[in-house]
Amino acid sequence: MRSDDFARSSFLFFFFFLGGPSPFWTDGPSASSQFVDMCSTFPAESESCGEPKRRFFYNTTSQRCEPFLHRGCTWNLNQFYTIEECQRHCGKIEKPGSCPPSPMVITTECLTGCMHDGSCPDDQKCCSFGCALRCSDPLKDLCRMPPEKGPCHANIQNWYYDWQTRRCKRFTFGGCLGNKNNFKKRKECQLRCARRST
Template sequence: SAFLTLFDCFNRVSTPAAVPQDEMEATTISPSEVRGVVDGEDPCFLAKDSGVKCTSYSLLWYYRVDTGSCDRFWYGGCGGNANRFNSEQDCIRVCIDQRTCIPTTSGEGNDDAGSCYSFVLKWFFNKTQPARCTPFWYGGCEGNRNRFETRELCESICLPLAGQMLLQAHVTWKLWLLICNELNLPPHTPAPGCSQTVCIVFCLLSLGLPSDLLLAHLLPM
């Protein structure tokens, strides 16, 4: 059917059918209402839950595990779970920005217990060979962003990235072998950004790429 305006189309398609239009409100929910998180439970990996209607429906945000992104959904005002946020920015901050698998600043590649002493068991992504998620004791404050509540959470986020790193290493090696052959250069010619006196193997390792796809016969200068 035809719609008079884009607004009419959005209301017809995006609004839950059982909710009268006059009950729709773009209300916000306080952090205390949004949370209610059980200790050790990661809100970002809970299934979307619209709850039940007790006041009015609100258009909020939740984190989608399958896409790794934040999407909108209608929340009924009561019940549900902690995977809901007032804004896309809040969702991104909690479920995307606060997690990292590889260093973005000095020290983020390793476990960091922080400076407090209320120790709880956490997991970090250890990119040494073989890449894996490793437990460590976290003190409860500060530290870095390479920290996850459970092994499953760490692996679900970081192991796909490890696969991308392996692919990148393979492509890098293939590319440089081709360049060396074309230019008749020795196979230890350094990669961009590496010292002219450093073997390409150690150069690539210093860039965080895994070693198992690099040829063992690449010799240092």
């Protein structure tokens, strides 16, 4: 292991596991602020220490992981060996699929386990779980997906299939994105989902 690899690994171990703020497992509201702190700092400047090395940091202005030349021995948390590592910790990666509905009653401790899809393993998504965010398996069956208005501001009255009541119901669609549990006509909804659940 290279000396700078060892130094970074040791720093991260002591920082995350011996009392420093963690962007992954922390209580409630402080989770997002700690995530922002980690990803909003710029790479530390220090005296030249050996050959410049290509590293990556998260640029909050462009909202992208970008390369830079690391010339020193000093590390802060917004410095990564690969662009994949940077995206996993700071990039707002959106994985395909939809989150399952958040439970109505929470009986477990309110802990945040992720900040975005990129911090979840494999094809899991970062989903709302009552008072926190957790990595969850995405819904693959469109008929089980919750109604999703999307980010646009139209007020289109479409239909979605409610798996719990086994009925097609009206919902307001914003006009863009959303998920596939979205039908213009009730009959389309019934043909796609209702017959399968009987």
